[in-house]
Amino acid sequence: MADAPLLEVRSLVKQFGGRRVVDDVSFTLARGETLGLVGESGSGKSTTARCVLRMLEADGGSVLFDGEDVLALRREPLRRLRRRMQVVFQDPHGSLNRRSSVEQILTAPLAAHGLGDRAARAARVAELLELVGLGGGYAQRRPRELSGGQAQRVAIARALALEPEFVVLDEAVSALDVSVRAQVLNLLTQLQRELGLTYLFISHDLAIVRYMAHQVAVMRHGRVVEAQPRTRLFEQPRHEYTRSLMDAIPVADPDLEQARILAARE
Ligand SMILES: Nc1ncnc2c1ncn2[C@@H]1O[C@H](COP(=O)(O)OP(=O)(O)OP(=O)(O)O)[C@@H](O)[C@H]1O
Ligand SMILES: [Mg+2]
Structure with missing residues (x-):
């Protein structure tokens, strides 16, 4: 089904030493779209992604990828599925x-x-x-x-x-110089359009997420505190924590502005 979500994460749980670092996380991701996963350091973003990719075993919940129950897959079907899901790190x-x-x-x-x-x-x-x-x-x-x-x-x-159809970008541009960062973001946007890719875009930087994401989920202490389409999130943030992240965005980031202008022109 073309309009069924490519990825559905339901009540995902991961604990380390009895501490829930991913605590009942749910979201869906439409084909060809980008979900921005944002939150402060240690909020559980990477752990969530690693559980989705089966780089870590989750302690609870479910992950459906194109209708397949990822957390239940055994070796061979998991190997086949892994071709379809990739990751780029920081x-x-x-x-x-x-x-x-x-x-x-x-x-x-x-x-x-x-x-x-x-x-x-x-x-x-x-x-x-x-x-x-x-x-x-x-x-x-x-x-x-x-x-x-x-x-x-x-x-x-x-x-x-x-x-692959699905790529996790885990702080993939965070280590780059600001001007290079804009170029790589443009490349990712262009690749998404050309190849129909679906992205889970992880960043602690809401300004970058604003540029990249169709949907945004805000994580704090292992939980999704707010999830909305990008435009609505930036116009009407519901959660106090989201507002505090927004206050941290510099008024104008010239390189991101430039990237946005270039993207609009294409
Ligand atoms: N292998 C592990 N063993 C024990 N604790 C871990 C492990 N991996 C992550 N944690 C803890 O889980 C919590 C969430 O970590 P995670 O890396 O998912 O956060 P994050 O949101 O990706 O942060 P950052 O923005 O710094 O990358 C943190 O408190 C971290 O210390
Ligand atoms: Mg991380």
Whole structure:
């Protein structure tokens, strides 16, 4: 069903040492849209995402991905599902193997799933580099020869290698310089449009979430305190905590303004 949500999270619970760091979290995510998950450090954003991706085992609740019960899947169906869900983390250099070339980094997921022969993989690497705005010349570089923005583009390309439908972006632009950040945000928006991607966009920065998200869920102490469509959330925040996050947004962030103008022009 095209208009059924791609992702439905219901009453998700995760505890560490008896402490509920994800406490009854629910949200839905429509295909081709972005849900911004925002909240202060330690509010449980990454833990929520890791449970959805089965990088951590949840202690309760359910996760439906395209109608499939993710938390109940065994090894082989989980492996198949993992191709459809990918993640990009904050630290671009930390997430790339220092010893590998960009080509090896982008080929690894294809090899892991036994896709394509040598020539097909090389062609896919060129295609992926093109997709993220890097030329084929980058294929033989090592991570240390890349800037933060270039490294994050490689991490995005790797996440896209298996043609996922859903990508978790966990503080994916937070470590980047402000001007580079706007470029990478534009790239993510463009990729979403071209490839029909669905994003879970995690950030502690409401200004960035405002730029990226269709829906916003605000987390605090493991709970979603408020969830609304973006426009409504910014016009009429219901929760005191959301208002305090908004007060922390600088009046005008010139680079985000610029990104917004560019995006509107396309
Ligand atoms: N493996 C773990 N063992 C014990 N406690 C953990 C573990 N992972 C996370 N926590 C705790 O769970 C809480 C939520 O952490 P989480 O990383 O999900 O927060 P976050 O919202 O992503 O924060 P940030 O914005 O800093 O990334 C924190 O108090 C954290 O210390
Ligand atoms: Mg986190």
